[in-house]
Amino acid sequence: MSISNFPYLSLLLFFPLIGAILLAFIPKKDTLIIKLFTLVWIVIEFLISIPLYFYFNSGTYNMQFVENYSWIKSLNIHFFLGIDGISLFLVLLTTFLMIPAQWSTWEAIDKKVKEFNIALLLLETGMLGVFLALDGFLFYVFWEFELIPMYLLIGIWGGKFRVYATMKFFLYTFAGSVLMLAALMALYFIHGHFTGIYTFNLVELAKTPLPFKWQFWLFLAFFLAFAIKVPIWPFHTWLPWAHVEAPTAGSVLLAGVLLKMGTYGFLRFNLPMFPDMSRLFVPVIVIVGLIGVYYGAWVAMVQPDMKKLVAYSSVSHLGYSMLGMFALNRIGMEGSILQMINHGISTGALFLIVGVIYERMHTRLIGRYSGLAAIMPAYAVMAGIFVFSSIGLPGMNGFIGEILILVGVFKKNIWYGMLLAPAAIFSATYMLVMFRRVFFHKPKPELVELSKQGKLKDLSLREFSYFIPLVLLVFWIGLYPNAFLSKMHTSVNHLISQVHREAPAENISMLTGGKR
Amino acid sequence: MIIMPYHLSDFAVIVPELIVAALMLILFVVDLASKNRKKILSSISIAGYLAALLYSVINFWPAVQKFGFVGQIFIDQAGNFINMVVTLTAILAVMMSRDFLDRENIKDGEYYVIMAASVISMQLLSSTHNLIIVFLAVETLSISMYILTGFFKDKEKSPEAAMKYFIFGAFASAFLVVGIALFYIYSGSVEFSGIAKANAEGLLFIVAFFMVMVGILFKIAAFPFHSWTPDIYEGAPTPVSAFMSVAPKAAAFILLIRFLAIAVASITVQWQNLLWITAVFTMFFGNTVALLQKDLKRLLGYSSIAHAGYMLVGVLAFNHLGNAGVLFYLFGYVFTNMGAFAVCEYLSKKGNEDASIKNLRGIGYKYPAAGVAMAFFMLSLTGIPPTVGFVGKFYLFSAAIDAHYYWLVILGVINSAISAYFYLSVVVEIYMKGDAKESSVWLNSLTLKYVIAIGIAGTLIFGILPSLPFNAAISAVGIL
Incomplete structure (x- = not known):
């Protein structure tokens, strides 16, 4: 070919x-x-x-x-x-x-x-x-x-x-x-x-x-x-509204791809074209990024609606991505790009998980569920995998992205790193609390009843089959990230070198002179 | 005054006008002669305008200004460009009128004749540097438009609209004619080049300038001379509203560009300041008031005010890109706006010109083609790619950026964002508010469907491949 x-x-x-x-x-x-x-x-x-x-x-940064x-x-x-x-x-x-x-x-x-x-x-x-x-x-x-x-x-x-x-x-x-x-x-x-x-x-x-x-x-x-x-x-x-109201496929693509356009835009426009301003802007990004990471996690913690919870987790995860990017070093930047991919996979999958139960029960309220693990074991396993991938359990994709970002941010400034590190606790909290409430404990009687009537079935073959490739990716990135990172190195290095250029002297009088 | 003998060659510069004048006479005769005609007048009109359109297309190149009638009337690329826009609009308007007039029992004899008269006046307006001829053309145009607006004789709104239009219009014409007189008193000339030679310091000059501007801005429907637009669009028969929203603006814009570039070039800084304010208010007024509209034709009326504001941004830039951008924008506006009005007419009931936006509910599923078309026109008016509306705005705003009007562009794009709300509300109504009412009647007219199809085709094709008309526009503004 x-x-x-x-x-x-x-x-x-x-x-x-x-x-x-x-x-x-x-x-x-x-x-x-x-x-x-x-x-x-x-x-x-x-x-x-x-x-x-x-x-x-992967040997050239050229297009x-x-x-x-x-x-x-x-x-x-x-x-x-x-x-x-x-x-x-x-x-x-x-x-x-x-x-x-x-x-x-x-x-x-x-x-x-x-x-x-x-x-x-x-x-x-x-x-x-x-x-x-x-x-x-x-x-x-x-x-x-x-x-x-x-x-x-x-x-x-x-x-x-x-x-x-x-x-x-x-x-x-x-x-x-x-x-x-x-x-x-x-x-x-x-x-x-x-x-x-x-x-x-x-x-x-x-x-x-x-x-x-x-x-x-x-x-x-x-x-x-x-x-x-x-x-x-x-x-x-706008994000929680759009996510919650969108149909499942819409949420998956919105979280998985559309949000990445923003981060991608930073990589394609802001960093290489306005390097001085990018460097100067680092503290601002760090502040709003940190707020985003913590705020997203905290707000997610109190959501009664699973979809909204996942939506706010996006705010948190993309805060990570921004921080990694504006660490302006290779590790952070690669972590940031990987985090974009990871977020696409994990959050996309979590929206699918929510979609599965919503199709059956027409509610996404966490309080309406409990003990689903006993009724829908395969579903529970899938949900567990993506919850842990989103939290960033070692061996899964989320871990690689977050650890790279964390290292990158620490390299940039140890205080930024110190401020970012504890966030992982909160992301684990909201996800695990949701997971526990929905899947563990004793199943609610009405859920058992529905299950007996055959209305609350476990994953169908169709549903199972679209989760499998996602699971594979979760572990592939988690266990062998180099397959992905190795393709990025040269381009990221080039971008880093672009960011560290100095601005030319301000001498274009034709612009200011011609200004009315 | 010496009476100059005219040569036959003088008439070469007014061939487009002559074609339409011939059309007008033929329409008269046919109207008198044949009692039992079946919409033959509209066919003749289309043929006539098509001939004029083809003449302008064929004679577009080379880029020279050919003068005639002692230099008072000329034909050039910019004139030809506007001729194309005007005749194209006229063709589409006639196609929209064909079955509509029949359904509404409007006698079509005078209708087409008067439309032809208005086309001649617009062609004339785009091919002169003489303020007296400008006044002549503006008056002919206005009077034709008053009559066309009032053509729904037995309805309440239509004559009322015509009356309003007439009163406002007469006022504006009065300003225009006094302005012309003052220019003559001050500079001894009514030609742009003569006015340009006068000393621009005098108070009289400024007063004259303001008065002429009132006349022109009224035609463009720019702030603060915009207030007639929505009422007139609402009251007039839909094809007339459509025609009026595009063609006279095209003629008025080329006049404005020429007047500003040639006659008052000596006070460029002053008129730019004046126009800056006008443009900003026009955009904001059109877009914010449109937010409140419940009637589609009124909405399109306010939207046309806003679009005039965008085009003023291009005029302000005062460079080739900006002027060409205005011409291109007008060209694209023909397809989008005529298309939008055509859908509006398509969904209207007999004898009931109520064009409430609610009538569009669910048509996306009941009449998928009309729904897609309307949604598409709305996107083009908002300025979302891949439509001609986007490319047009892109040209206008780039020109302004090139001229360092950064704030103006920022205000312009903010307006774009505001306008997204009401244009998209129409889309919401089409697709997202449930199913259509069972009894929405539509006008079953083949030519009307063609108008919608042409509108979509033009909006899409020139949205993706704008080079041909844009290059023509760039060449056209080389000589004004």
């Missing part, structure tokens, strides 16, 4: 879109065919993405599998795709998570099945586009485009307050991203004035840092957009 000449990433990017278009021609009533078609299509998509891992050259076509000549906008060690795993995570997400909806979604699957496929193209795009304009196009299917997923198939939740989700993200658009344009012109090269090419833009004054404003604008997406405390208020 000659992967270098073939427009491989375009294929990867547009394959789901083609699927969505084809799906439109399948009659509405054949729901089984629609579901099967979508599943097969996204499995093929995943298979298409696998060679990226094997053909990826790989690059495709670059001129798109809008008058503004030098290109259709420019490529991946490096940072985006590689996010792409794979996206194609991978689609499978359990879609598979989990076979019974949960019973109305408007066709529209649902079309939205899922459109969402996949949008998400992949964000991670593959290396042109700022193209990035923005996908960044916005991906909002629409998610907006529809929450708004149409969501819970009781779905309209409020989806509007909040959309408006929050949109408000952040329009400011990013303004910043992107400013970046284009300022970089152009400064270097004479007018381009949206992200690699090119990262090569020349701007004078500090411009870094300052542009960093803040990008920070706001990405901070809302991550979400970093205090921009997280």
Whole structure:
């Protein structure tokens, strides 16, 4: 297979879109065919993405599998795709998570099945586009485009307050991203004035840092957009709503992939393009990151609703990721990227776990359950695995990410590390308390009754089969993280070296002089 | 005054106008001659506008300004561009009117004739540097529009809207004509180049400038001369509202750009300050008041105010990118806005122009194509890729950034975010509020469906591949 000449990433990017278009021609009533078609299509998509891992050259930080076509000549906008060690795993995570997400909806979604699957496929193209795009304009196009299917997923198939939740989700993200658009344009012109090269090419833009004054404003604008997406405390208020109201598949992809766009944005824009400001901003990120880690954990502790608990745990976990990233050393950064993957797997899986019981009982309140381990043993085992993976038990994926982050943060500043370390206790607490209350003790009589009537069955084969690959990944990353980390080293090192550059002297009078 | 003999070659610069004038006469004759016609007038109109459109497309290149009639009227790329926008809008509006007029029992003879008259006036408006001709064109345009607005003679709202429009319009015209007179008194000329030569320090000059601006800003529906828009859009027959929301604005914008760039270039800093405030208020007013609207046509009315505000941002940038951005935006706006009004009309009941947003409930499932179309137009108006609305805004705001209007752009994108709320409320109604009421009637018209299809196609294609119209626009603003 000659992967270098073939427009491989375009294929990867547009394959789901083609699927969505084809799906439109399948009659509405054949729901089984629609579901099967979508599943097969996204499995093929995943298979298409696998060679990226094997053909990826971990010896270079340059973009790989690059495709670059001129798109809008008058503004030098290109259709420019490529991946490096940072985006590689996010792409794979996206194609991978689609499978359990879609598979989990076979019974949960019973109305408007066709529209649902079309939205899922459109969402996949949008998400992949964000991670593959290396042109700022193209990035923005996908960044916005991906909002629409998610907006529809929450708004149409969501819970009781779905309209409020989806509007909040959309408006929050949109408000952040329009400011990013303004910043992107400013970046284009300022970089152009400064270097004479007018381009949206992200690699090119990262090569020349701007004078500090411009870094300052542009960093803040990008920070706001990405901070809302991550979400970093205090921009997280849309997240619990969106997660709780979204259908299971929506929550899985929202937590698993959409939130990673924010962290990815920091890695692709803020750190390499505004290095001075990034270094200066470390204490701010550390403070909001620490608040996020603790606040998320504490709020999760008191949630009566399992889904909300998992949602707040996201705030906490992504706080870790931000801290690791802004440790600005290799270990922390790799931990941060790994944590993104881990969070996608563990939290995605936890949402699926909640979805399973919700489908049967139509409630997610922890208080309504107890002793499920006796009634649904296989389910309990699965839930246990992902709970421990989320806590970060050694041997599982969460541990590797958190320990790397912790080491990285300690290396950066011992006090930051001291402040972060105790957080692990709290994340263990809320997860274990929930686990104990739902799965242990004596089963509630009404649960036993339902079980006897055959209404509360253990995992079906379908459910079991979509958990298996997730379990495998949990242990694979946990036991042999080098399979993942080794692909990141070069790109991360390059990024670190970019972050530690100095700003050029502030001497561009043409900018200030021309200012009115 | 010396009477200049006209050469035949003079008429070469007004061929688009002549085509539409011929169309107008043919419409008259056919209207008189044939009693038993079946919507033949609309077919003739479409053919006529198509001819004018094709003429503008074919003669778009090369980029020169051809003068005629002692230099008073000319044809250039910018004029041709606006001609295209106007005739395209007219074609779509006629397609929307074809079955609509029939259903509403409106006699279509005068309707198409008056529409043709308005098109001529807009073509004229986009091809002159002479304020007297501007006034002539503006008056013809306004009077045609008053009549079209009041075409629902036996309804309450339509004549009321026409009356309101007339009173406001007459007021604005009065300002315009006094402004022109003052310019003449002060500079001895009514031509842009003559005005430009005058000393701009005088108070009279500033007063004249303000008065002319009132006239133009009224046509654009910019703050504070916007208040007529929603009432008129609501009261007028839907195809007329659609037509009015796009075509006259296109003509007025090119006039504004030319007037500012040529006639009052000496006071650029002052007019930029004035327009800065106007643009910001226009955007904020349009978007915030739109938040409260329950009627779709009123919502589109306020939205069109806001969009005029975005375009003013492009005008303010005062560079090629900005002016071209305005032209491109107008071009894209044709597809999106005409499409949105077409869906609105598609779902309207006979004799009942009530276009409450609630009527859209659940149509996404009952009429999937109309639902998707409306949702798509709303996304384009919000400025979300991959639509032409996004690309248009991108051009406008980039131009402003290039001109160092950072705060203006920030305010602009904040407005974009505000507007997302009400545009998406329409989408919410379409998809997320349950099923459609059983009896929503729709207008079964093939041409109307074509308008929606053209709207979607244009919005999507030029959203993904904007280069062709944008390059044309860039070339067009090279000479104003």
